[in-house]
Structure formats: C-alpha cells, structure tokens
Amino acid sequence: MEARSESHPAGELPAGRMPVWALGLIPLALIAVALAAFAGLGAPGLGERRGPPVEELAVERTVLEPGRFVLTVRNDGPDAVEVAQVAVNDGYVPFTATDRRLGRLASEKLTVPYDWVEGEAYEIVLLTSTGAAITHAVDAAVETPDSDLGFFGLMALLGLYVGVIPVTLGMLWLPFVRRIGAAGLRILMAVTIGLLAFLALDATLEGLEVVAEGSQAFGGAALVLLGAGASFLAMAAVEAVMDARRERARAAGAGGLHLATLVAVGIGLHNLGEGLAIGSAYAVGALALGAFLVIGFAIHNTTEGLAIIAPVAARPPGLARLIALGLVAGAPAILGAWIGAAAFNASLAAFLLGAGAGAIVAVIRQLVPTIRDGEGRALHPASIAGIAAGVAVLYVTGLLVSV
C-alpha cells in the first residue's frame, strides 16, 4: 500500500512513462493542429460573414502644425479600413499617408494640409473606401508644442509646482503630528485613509472617462480595472518582500517607514495620473497655465504630504529619507506631464490611472491596522469621523480645481 502510493506520481501507468511536461503539452499541440486544419480548410461549414465590413477608426492623437493637421488613427474594428479621402470643415483636402489601408489594430499617421486659424473649431471627416464617414473634432485649434528641451523643462516645472512642492510642504506637519498622541494619530491615519479612498475613486473615474474617448481596441474600460488589479498585486508583492525584512526593520524602529513608503508609492502613482491629465491638456491647448491651477493643485496635494508622514510620526526618519518620500510621491507628476504632453495615449493613460487606484487600495489595506482602537475595532466613531474628514477635505479642495 505504501509502496504503491509512493510510486504513483512517478507514473506507474502502463501508457508509458511520459514526462509530465509532455502530458501538459499534448492537448495544446492537438488544439493547434485542429485550429490550423480548420483555418487551412477555410472554416468548413461556415460561410462568409454576411453584411458589409465593420469599419471603426479611433483618432489617438492630433498634432497641429502650421498649415497642417497630423492625425494618428488606429483601426479599432474587426476589419481592415481604407481611408480614401479626408475633408476638413466640409471641404476635401489632399492628405498624405504612407499606407491608407489599416489592418486590424494597425495605426497610421495622416498628414492633412490645412490653413487652420488659431482658436477656431474644425471637424475632420475621414471617408473610408465604403463611404463611411468617421468624424473627429478639434474643439479649438492651437499649435501643438514642440517636444523640445524648453517644453520638457516647462512640464518639469509644472510637475514640480503641482506635485513635489505641495507634497513636501504637507510633510511639514510632522512636528505637529508627533505631539498629538496615540488617539490623535489614529484619527489622523483615518483621515489618511479617507484621503486615499477619495484619490482611488477619483483615479478610477478619471481612467474610465479617458478611455471612453479613445481607442477601444485594447480593452477600453477593462484597462482601468486591469491596471488596478496589476498594481494591487505588485504592491502586495512589494509588501511581501518588505515583510520579510520587517522584523529587522522593526528592531531598528522603521515599521512606520515601511508604511510611509507604501503610502508614498501609492500617492506617486496617483500623481502620475494627475500629471498625465495636465500634460495632455497642455498639449491640446486646453490648459491655461496660471496661478489658479497651481494654487488649487497645491492645496489639493498638500494633504497628500500629511498622509505620508502620519505613519512615521512616532519615529521620524532623517531629513534625507523624508525628502526621498516626498519625491517618490510627488515626482511622478513630472513624468506624467511629459508622457501626457508628448505621447498621450488614452489606453496607456487609462491603464496608468487604474494602476494608481489599485496601488492606493493596496495601501489602504496596509493602513487599516493602524486605526484600530484598544478593542481592535477599525471602525470606531473617531476613525469614521477621520475617514469622512479625509474624503471631505479632498472633495472640497478638488472643487477648487474643478470650478
């Protein structure tokens, strides 16, 4: 009996001692052969599809240069699409493209010469070979900024203003937080959770909004959820690694730093999304760079600094580490602004925004133990009030930048 059970896994079956990997591969190989035969025989039994081709094109990027529009279009639909003619504001124009025929998921640049006037609206119609008209609107024509050094500098400055500086300023609450005691700290952590919950919701909605307007070919709204899931798992992996070192770290009094780092990473991902929105808005001329924008974001993001230092209130790390935390949370805004302005892509943006939301949810999961009271309850009157306050603060400061 015992001998039998031991030898069984090794393959006592008479069929002949195949290695396990081969048993795994055989069905795959058979599936491949069957599908190849099916395709090779021209899908026996099934006729051609009835009805005309399904033509879908998404304009992923619009660049305005003096005397021309440059559209990057992607074939969103199941069939090939040929862009036969292009009209701007009810007039045909001689456009150029390297290949007018776009296969599934293929992308192509259309150069459309047109003497556009700054500030005016344009409707660009792509007429396909079947006569379908795909309409793209340019709400207000503004020359797309060159991606030169000055432009990257400007985006960096913008990221600094709305990301790094406010977050770092928010961290100046550290001395105050140190003196408010254990109960006060619990409330503050609850406020942090409220702040983060708002940011997660905000990023998710933002992602859904962005992706709704772009190409659906890569999954559309699912990208936001995939991004969230992926980053949540990634954060969990990071936590697992950190947990292994935690005992040592706790001995050195750095347990709070671990949490603070996670919070900073989560907020950093969120600010990446914020930078994306700012950069892409700037690129299409929809963004007025002004004091109001910066002040609004500063107030909004200062509270994020508070969230980072709350976990390290008991044992604050050195100045260098604090600055590093501030950069982790704030600097992604710069990166986001660069990506958003120079290579905005709705699918990528949606994925990144989803990633921000997922990371934040992972962080909230880590923070929950810090708000437990003496009886081990996470939701007690003080923490509930704190969470509500956190949500309210971001909601209200958010109004400042969304009036």
Added chain:
Amino acid sequence: MEKISRRKLLRGGAVAAASLPVLHEVVPHRRVHGQDALAAEPAPGDPGAGHGTAHGGPEGHASAFPRDRRVDHARNGFDPTEILRDFDYGRTRRLRGGRVLREWTLIADDKRIEVAPGVKFDAWAYNGRVPGPTLRCREGELLRIHFVNGSRHPHTIHFHGIHPALMDGMPGVGEGAGGGVIRAGERFTYEFDAAPFGMHHYHCHSAPLAPHIAKGLYGAFIVDPKQGRAEADELVMVMNGFDTNFDRSNEIYAVNSIPFHYQDDPIEVKRDELVRIYLLNILEFDQINSFHVHGNFFHYFPTGTSLEPAEFTDTIVQAQGQRGILELRFPYPGKFMFHAHKTEFAELGWLGFFEVRD
C-alpha cells in the same frame, strides 16, 4: 483625445490664467500665431506655397483629392468628360403618316461605382451609368422607352413631360395595365408624345423616393423645339451628389457624378463659339443648388421652354428637379472656373474649369 478629462479643471485654470507670469514666460510661445508662422516658414514638402489656383487648397495643386489617385472611369463604365457631349438619340423610324417614332431601351441595375478616388458606392443606375443616358428627341415625335428592371429592387421611370397617367411611372398608378411600379425582372414600355420642348429629366419614382433618386436613377431628357436651336457646342451637366454613409446628407457633390473631375480635366471650348449648357439639378437632401461661371455671363432659359432668355447673369439657383438652358460665348482664352456658389458644395467636389482655346 481632444476632449481630455479634467476639462472643468482646466477651464478653472483659465479664469486666472494671466496671473502667474512666471509660467507664462516659459511657455514655448514662439509660434503662437499660426498665420505668422505660415507666412514665415512654409511647411516642408510644400513647393507650391503661394502660387496655384485660389481654390486649389493649401498646397496649390489641381485637385482637392490626393494627387496620386484618380477615379477609374473605365471600371465605372462612364467618363464625365464623355457624358458632357453624349446625347442618346435612340432608334427612329417613320410611322405611317410621316411621324417619327423614337425608341430607347433603359435597363435599371445595381452597380458599384467609384464616386471619388478610393470611395465605392453601391449605386442604382440606368444603363450602367450615373447620370443615366441623356435622352434627346424633337418636339412632336412619338417616344417609346422600353424599361427593363434588372435590379433587385422595384423601380420605375418617371418622365417630366406631358403624358397620360399610365405613362407617369408612378407606383400605385396603372399596375392593372402592367405599369406603375415595375418589379425586379419585369419590364414596361412607356409611350408618349415629346412635349413640351425644353430641358427636362427622368428619374425613378419608387418609394421610398429619396434613396431611389439619390442612388443614381436619373438622367436628362431633352426635347428640341421643332425649328431646332442655333448651332452650338452643347454640354449636359447634371448636378448631383452621393450620400455614402446613409445619414441623409451628401458626402460628395459633383456635376456629372465625379467630384473635381473637370478641375483635373477642364472642359475644352472654343473662343467666341456659342456654348449651350443643359443644366439639371437632381441633388437629393439639399434644398438648392447653384451654378456660377467665372469671367463671363450667360443667357438663361428656365426649363428651356421659351426661346427668349429670361435673364442675363453669371449665377443661377435651382431647387431639386429644376433645370434650364444656359448660352454663352467666352471672349477670352484661358481657364475659367465654374462651380456651385454654395461654397460647401464646391469644396466637396462640385467645381470645374472651362479651358478656352483660340
């Protein structure tokens, strides 16, 4: 992409846009005024900047379509340049008593045609062409039009003229006598007197009416006056368009079907020679159409039913189904544009040139 999220946020930013000079200064604004930039630095690959025709588009070449492609007229089975001077006089014989009997055969069919370079359109056509053949006869003759419906849809031929109800090509009228709507595969012979003289037309009158016209079932029908008209270089122009995406408005406008055709292949006429244009507006979905010629005036004969011109002008307007005859001479050589003076139609294809030669 043009509608980024956070739109509201950004509008908020605009309120106090000017109040932070620091950021404003570093914005790369050196080419903020598109117009100046255009004047200063022509776009690369734009050798013709500054010359070329007024209507030639920013790159100043002939067609508003990409220059590397043209409609394949051979495959379409008709060429707008040939349609211009192609008058179908049918087959004739003398009846007892000396009267002329004139007969044509018109076959309706479903046909895919190229209505702009690269754009295919599933048309319905008489005798394989859009517009259908220009039927021409003389006042007082007896006309027989043998209609064969080779299409998969029911059609008719409804002539503008004076005729009995059975010959009206109208669904619901005359089915008992084999007329009315003519179903797929069936045939009918329309018979009536050629009256009155003038510039008329024919089209399908099946329901729903709009698509039966818009898809191409129409043509010019000319009844010459008994005494004839002065010798002239005669041209037929049918102002039409195509709704390629079924939104009940036209994507393409043209005269004789192919947009910008007479821009790429100007109509050659002789200096000082009388030019007579038989002009029909059959455009569906838009209320009016118009005709304007550059550098010249013409005598206009509405519906062609009078031998005295009603007007001496350079622009006329026609609603759908209206038509008339234009007579003019070009005193100067060179290229003269003609186009719809509804400029939207012109830029969507309804424009062309006369090339006047000595």
